[in-house]
Amino acid sequence: MATSSGRHWFGVRKDLDQQRSSLLMALSFLLPLLIWCIASYGPWWEVAHQVQISAESPRLQSIYIVGNRLEPGTWEEFQNAIKLDNEEILKAKESRTPLESSTRQNKKVLRQIYQPAMINGWLARGQETDDEAIRQVWLKLAAGELTAGRQEISSENLEIVKENAKLLQASGAEWPTQSLLKLLPEASEEVARPVYLVPPDVVATSFWKGITATKPEATESGDEGAMKKTLLERYAESWRTIVLGFLLAIVIAVPLGLLAGTYDFFSKLFEPFVNFFSYMPAPAFGVVLMAIFGLDSGPKIMLVCLGTLPGAVLMLAKTTRRLDGALLEAAQTLGANQRQMLANVVVPGVLPNLYNDLRLLFGTAWTWLVIAELLGFKSGLAEVIDTHGRRFQFEIVYPAILMIGLSGFIMDQLLGFLGRFFFPWVDQPAQGFLASISSKIAGGLRRLTATKEAAPTATAAIEAEEAAKAALTLQSTEPPEEPEEESEATLGAVAKKSEP
């Protein structure tokens, strides 16, 4: 029995004891997490430069803004470009033919001080285009009235500030027409991880930030732009899409499946085409769905429905067909008519398996979600994944992916757990994760409080209970599976979940 083989980690076809299986279950999640940590916190990443003061140069094809991370080579190129620009300006000045520059250009040069000025508290947030305030910062900094607290400014840059302040003062309230010197780029040193390898702590913080974010204020035009909805609102959108799509699919599939599984007439009428249709990729109908159902949530719901439907019909028909023939014969013997057989024998008889089928189907519905949400207007979590994925903001993408994964997983476990209450007479082959966790927590508590003998007694009690349930099972005398023309996949799925 389970307890006697518990001493060994490896025993052919032997169950592990509760303690060991809980440990392994935890490890199955902890190991990937550990690999993730090693990969992202490992010592193999070199140094990158995160821009704190930026600049623009026609010598460069890219514009780097504060927060960008640059490789050492690019960083050097960036600095050299700005130095060359400044040298040119100085040279022209010395030869008494100073370079001209537009007001706009000069304003942009001055604005590069905004980031350190904000961090040091010289400017408030949102003043990045307040050119007069920025100009005052330059003048005060040159006069030595401001001292850097949180973010130092290099002595080279302070020289540049002083040089430019002379020009600013000379032009009075007007803007100088001569070219101002550019601040040299400054950066903090960062770990040069690839963008897609976001460390766990960053993902966790971003996840927390996402789910606790409050709704941003609506814009005057009431436009719902890409950034206007919170993560939770998008999550709700995704749920709506998947639940409606799934419900629509089963509303159609359940009657069709029951009919096809009960009457050969309907089986031959529906199943060949449905089987054929199930091989056609649902996303290929995207444009058609858009043409028929518009750009809003219509085509998304329909895609989830279309993706789930064919499999559902086949699976439900198969389940219905596997109902024990003896039950039907008994009912006929008792004088049941066609309608009574269907309503009083077939439907209640297949209900537990039907429930399990639907649970599995709900799982497959999740796989259609991301494709569906990109149809027409992007919506839901897929919008976050797609939009931010393109901008390489993976710290925002991963929490959204995680939410989909967790939702599917937890929902499946929850439905499995509930199934045990709905149909207590059915022997559940695989214990749900939640159910096993709850029993494991209970078992752990018992071990902590009681003596060692308490555990086997508890196990025995559970076993007795399960034996009682098995005795109640309707389909304990199920005939061996007959080969039928259904696809391998359907057969496999059905066989897996109804092992005797």
Add this chain to the structure above:
Amino acid sequence: MLKRYLLKVGLTMSLALACSAFHAMGAPLKIGYSDWPGWVAWEIGIKKGWFKEAGVEVEFVWMDYVKSMEAYAAGQLDGVTMTNGDALVTGATGKPSVAIVINDFSNGNDMIVAKPGIESLKDMKGKTIALEEGFVEHLLLLKGLELNGMAEGDITIKNTPTNSTPQVFASGEVDAIGAWQPNSGQALKLVAGSKAIFTSKDVPGLIYDALYVDRDSLKSRREEWLKVAKVWNKIVEYMADDDNLDDALEILAGRVGVTPAEYEPLLAGTKLLSAEEALKVWEKADGLGSIYGSSKVVDDFNVKFGVYAKPADIAAYIDPSIAKEALGK
């Protein structure tokens, strides 16, 4: 009794029909727009409420570029922003349209970006490039090859959605990509030392960006489209003033989700056309200075490279009358 009942039903139904017809008349014009700087500029009119002011109900639908053309072809939009080349492609394979507003021409934002070590298109011989086949960057590449005296077969093309090109480029799978801003800029940033080896600045006027609308909608709702064109003129005028630039940049950058500082250089690669400048482009002429000439060049390419089979009736895709009327000419 039955007769009266039928009459009642008939009346209700015709009333309902009349209502829906009336509703269709009053429904806002639906326009799909995407992340090209010249089109994001419509956002200024939206945010400032200028459409309401002009007395026209417009619903701008923010979409992925290719998807917006699909939605237009599927009949879900009354108008869509696209390049003159893509309008011909969409017309040949999906649904024809007609240009009523020319927003800009691409002046460097469309780029072929190559890995470090590749200095020109000539170095691309025997190498691979990722771009969206049959659409505007494909055309840019073909034009570049022609100018460099190269054949189409000299470069292997990997068909890739434009929005995914930065990722594909960063992965190192290909030697170059073809994309427009902001994608092309992203690619440049992602791969240190990469370079734009051929851009639309080398062939100004090859790519015009315009508002294309449904031909029937233009006929039945001409007055409304005219108002839309007038708002565009107001937008261009607003953006031409340096003092408004910060405000404009904030609106544009906000729509795309980057910072204004990042967005500013993208405007330099987009030559927004003032109403007067656009008038010249509307004139019938050969060469890239006119939308007729430019579309002819594109059409020849499309036929030559099998994007579609028969040459298009170019004049049917262009209607300068709205632009002229909006200026009072």
